[in-house]
Structures are given as C-alpha cells and as structure tokens.
Amino acid sequence: MSGVRVLVGTRKGAFILTADGARRDWRVSGPHFAGWEIYHMKASPVAPNRIYASQSSSWFGQVMQRSDDGGATWETVGNQFVYDGVPGTHQWYDGTPHPWAFARVWHLEPSLSDPDTVYAGVEDAALFRTRDGGQTWQELSGLRQHGSGPHWQPGAGGMCLHTILLDPSNPQRIFIAISAAGAFRSDDGGGSWKPINRGLHSEGIPDGDAEVGHCVHRIAMHRSRPDVLFMQKHWDVMRSDNGGDTWREVSGNLPTDFGYPIDVHAHEPETVYVVPITSDSLHYPPDGQLRVFRSRSGGNEWEALTNGLPQRDCYVNVLRDAMAVDELDQCGIYFGTTGGQVYASADAGDHWAPIVSHLPPVLSVEVQTLR
Amino acid sequence: MIRVGLPAHLRKLAGVEREVELEVAAPVTAAAILDALEARFPSLRGTIRDHVTRRRRPFVRFFACNEDLSHEPDDAPLPDAVARGAEPFLIVGAMAGG
Numbered sequence: 269m270s271g272v273r274v275l276v277g278t279r280k281g282a283f284i285l286t287a288d289g290a291r292r293d294w295r296v297s298g299p300h301f302a303g304w305e306i307y308h309m310k311a312s313p314v315a316p317n318r319i320y321a322s323q324s325s326s327w328f329g330q331v332m333q334r335s336d337d338g339g340a341t342w343e344t345v346g347n348q349f350v351y352d353g354v355p356g357t358h359q360w361y362d363g364t365p366h367p368w369a370f371a372r373v374w375h376l377e378p379s380l381s382d383p384d385t386v387y388a389g390v391e392d393a394a395l396f397r398t399r400d401g402g403q404t405w406q407e408l409s410g411l412r413q414h415g416s417g418p419h420w421q422p423g424a425g426g427m428c429l430h431t432i433l434l435d436p437s438n439p440q441r442i443f444i445a446i447s448a449a450g451a452f453r454s455d456d457g458g459g460s461w462k463p464i465n466r467g468l469h470s471e472g473i474p475d476g477d478a479e480v481g482h483c484v485h486r487i488a489m490h491r492s493r494p495d496v497l498f499m500q501k502h503w504d505v506m507r508s509d510n511g512g513d514t515w516r517e518v519s520g521n522l523p524t525d526f527g528y529p530i531d532v533h534a535h536e537p538e539t540v541y542v543v544p545i546t547s548d549s550l551h552y553p554p555d556g557q558l559r560v561f562r563s564r565s566g567g568n569e570w571e572a573l574t575n576g577l578p579q580r581d582c583y584v585n586v587l588r589d590a591m592a593v594d595e596l597d598q599c600g601i602y603f604g605t606t607g608g609q610v611y612a613s614a615d616a617g618d619h620w621a622p623i624v625s626h627l628p629p630v631l632s633v634e635v636q637t638l639r
Numbered sequence: 640m641i642r643v644g645l646p647a648h649l650r651k652l653a654g655v656e657r658e659v660e661l662e663v664a665a666p667v668t669a670a671a672i673l674d675a676l677e678a679r680f681p682s683l684r685g686t687i688r689d690h691v692t693r694r695r696r697p698f699v700r701f702f703a704c705n706e707d708l709s710h711e712p713d714d715a716p717l718p719d720a721v722a723r724g725a726e727p728f729l730i731v732g733a734m735a736g737g
Contacts, residue, residue: 302651303647303648304648325648326698327646327648327696327698327699327732328648328649328652328687328732329685329686329696330685331685331686344652344681344682347684347685347686348684348690350690350691
C-alpha cells in the first residue's frame with residue numbers, strides 16, 4: 269500500500285500529515301516541539317523512518333532532533349555548530365564588516381546513500397555535515413572561505429544557506445544557494461566551491477557580471493537531469509542547462525516573476541511550478557488570488573492553476589522551502605502558506621484542496637513517498 | 640540540594656515537569672549549576688549558554704532571591720539561600736518578541 273508523509277515545519281512547531289495513495293483522507297500529528305520554530309524537517313531517502321528536524325528559538329538557540337520511527341518519537345542530537353577556524357567577517361546591511369555568527373539551521377539535506385550523513389545549511393551562511401547521525405557537525409569551510417566570503421551580504425531574512433541539492437548521478441557534485449550571495453557548486457564533494465551566477469542580473473548591482481551578491485531564493489532539479497537547474501531569484505525565474513555555468517531567464521508570461529519556491533514534477537523534468545508573489549515589497553499574491561503557475565515546457569510558457577485555491581482576498585505568502593512534490597504515479601504537489609494552510613494536489617496541480625487550514629505560519633514542507 | 644527553575648520550553652526539552660534538584664559542590668556558582676544541569680540533561684547544552692564561549696544567551700536571564708543575577712560573573716558565589724536549597728536558582732526566558 270503506497271502513501272505519503274508530509275513534514276510541515278511552522279513558526280510554532282512541527283506537524284506530520286499522512287495519507288494513503290489516494291491522498292484524500294489525512295491524519296494530522298502534532299504539534300511536535302510545540303512553541304519552537306521548525307525551519308525544516310527532512311527524511312533520509314534510504315531510511316524513510318529516519319527524519320531530521322531543525323528546532324530553534326530566539327531565546328534558546330538551536331536544537332537538533334532525530335526520529336527513527338517516522339516521527340512518532342524523537343531524540344535530541346548534537347547542536348554544536350562551530351565555524352572552522354577564525355570565521356572573519358561578511359558585509360552587514362550597511363556595507364560594514366560584520367563577524368560571522370551562527371544563528372540557526374535553515375535546511376537539512378540527508379545523503380542519498382547514507383542515513384547517518386546529512387548536510388545542514390545555516391545562518392550566517394555556511395554548510396555543515398554530520399556523518400554520525402547528527403551527533404557532531406563539521407563545517408565544509410571551503411565554501412565560506414571562498415574568496416568572495418567577505419563580500420557576502422544578508423538578505424532581509426538573514427544571511428542564510430537555504431538550498432542544498434545533491435546530484436544523484438555524481439556524489440562529488442553539490443549545489444547550494446545563499447541569500448544574498450548567490451549559487452555555488454562543488455565538484456569535489458564539498459571541499460572547494462565556485463560561484464555559478466553567470467547570467468543572473470539583479471537590480472541594484474551595477475556590475476552586470478557580478479560574481480556574487482545575487483538574492484537567489486530557491487533552486488530545483490529533476491533527478492534524471494541534474495545538469496538542468498531551475499531558479500526562483502528575488503526577481504526572475506531562471507534556467508541553466510549546464511549545471512549552473514550559465515543561466516537564462518524563463519519568466520515568460522508570469523504575472524510577476526518575484527517569488528520564493530520552485531519545484532519540478534517528479535516524472536516530467538520539463539514541468540516546473542512556481543508561486544508568483546506581487547513584489548519584493550508586497551509579499552502576497554497579485555490581486556489577492558493564490559495561483560500556482562505550471563510550465564510544461566521548462567519555462568517561458570506558464571499556465572495558472574487555480575482550481576481549489578482561494579481566488580479573492582488572499583494575502584498569504586509561500587516561503588522558499590514550503591513546496592514539495594511526491595513520487596506517486598500521479599505526481600502530487602504540496603505547498604504551505606504563511607496563513608497556516610497546507611494545500612495538496614493529487615493530479616499534478618489541476619485540482620487543489622487544503623489538508624489543514626489553521627496551522628501557524630508554514631516555514632517548510634517536505635513530502636515522503638511511502639511504498 | 641540546589642533547586643533550579645527552568646522555563647517551560649526547557650522543562651519540556653529536558654523531560655521534567657517542575658523544579659530540578661542538583662548536587663553541586665561548594666562554592667555554588669552559576670557556572671557550577673549550569674555544568675551540573677547540562678551533565679544531567681545533555682539536551683539543554685547550548686540552549687542556556689553558548690557551547691564554546693560559555694556566555695549566557697542574550698534572551699536568557701538568571702534570578703534568585705528576588706535579584707537579577709544575569710550580569711554577575713558566572714564564577715561568583717550565589718546567595719547562601721540558593722546554596723542551602725532554601726531558594727531556587729531561576730533560569731528565565733526574557734520577555735521579548737511577540
């Protein structure tokens with residue numbers, strides 16, 4: 269019997285939503301870690317009951333949690349994230365040097381082959397890795413010590429490393445993205461890194477060929493074509509066909525190309541989803557209409573998906589880590605809003621329905637396909 | 640026995656429902672109490688003070704005997720009533736944010 273498990277991180281705890289393959293009747297578990305911010309939860313693809321969670325608060329800092337029974341019970345694991353060496357400074361909002369300081373874990377990316385190995389993207393931007401199931405974390409400092417590090421600057425939400433993509437065809441290749449430094453790629457398992465931002469153009473950066481400084485919001489990849497990357501930038505939806513070496517804009521007919529999440533259909537590598545948001549100063553959908561846009565041509569031509577989504581008086585946002593797809597035969601799409609709704613479509617976006625409607629603001633959504 | 644009061648979130652993290660009682664050798668200081676607390680409840684490491692610098696987290700405060708001890712050196716002896724167990728050492732989440 270197939271089914272899905274949706275892992276939802278919110279401002280006030282974690283929730284786990286489960287259903288069988290029909291995805292009509294849902295069971296809701298939670299809040300887990302009530303009252304804490306859960307920036308992200310993600311399960312190991314090779315040990316599906318092994319789930320990692322990032323739990324944090326402004327008062328009590330970072331806590332890391334691990335479950336080995338699909339989220340029924342949890343244990344705390346290591347929460348010590350220490351930068352390698354003397355961390356130095358990055359730029360502050362006003363352009364002055366600011367000491368690197370750990371704030372929280374934004375994103376967890378379990379290894380594709382080892383349930384004890386997990387990558388963690390943190391604020392202030394750095395990449396950490398555990399190889400012992402979360403007990404200890406070591407920085408992959410080649411990224412932060414890339415020569416451009418002192419020039420990185422935080423986005424409004426902090427200087428976060430929010431995206432980690434592992435290439436299924438090449439264990440040495442890792443993509444990451446940082447707001448507001450840009451995208452980077454490693455071809456040696458995380459030892460050394462190069463910026464991959466050629467072709468990005470950002471208002472406010474006078475140098476059209478700037479190597480860093482771009483506010484990349486999210487990158488997505490289809491596992492069958494890891495050289496093809498899709499990016500939602502602060503403004504602009506972008507595509508690369510060469511592993512990020514160069515990018516071209518594919519915003520096409522979107523009503524606005526500002527937004528946060530972007531994802532790819534599980535079985536159709538040219539089918540891409542975004543949620544357009546009005547602008548960088550109006551973080552809600554245009555015209556009060558919550559619409560997911562789907563391109564079946566890898567960008568440029570987009571269609572609005574509205575069936576079951578609110579089409580008036582809707583002023584929520586959808587954050588960068590709050591969209592995911594399942595891998596059932598009929599691909600399911602999921603996203604969560606800052607208004608506390610988690611919407612699901614069991615038919616690739618044609619029809620939508622809320623799974624839950626009154627959670628705290630949703631920070632992240634991940635989906636596991638259980639077979 | 641030293642009595643320690645924890646805020647609700649840390650009680651839940653530690654798996655306790657009310658005050659914690661700890662054996663702490665004299666001289667009883669904030670650092671000695673936190674060492675004993677973290678040894679008994681490893682899940683609290685890093686939530687009250689930094690792992691490396693041992694400095695109190697900014698939104699955490701220490702109180703005892705109706706006094707704010709947050710800015711005292713962490714190796715300063717605590718009031719005798721705390722050392723005798725007559726009064727609790729209170730770890731408090733600052734009222735901040737919304």
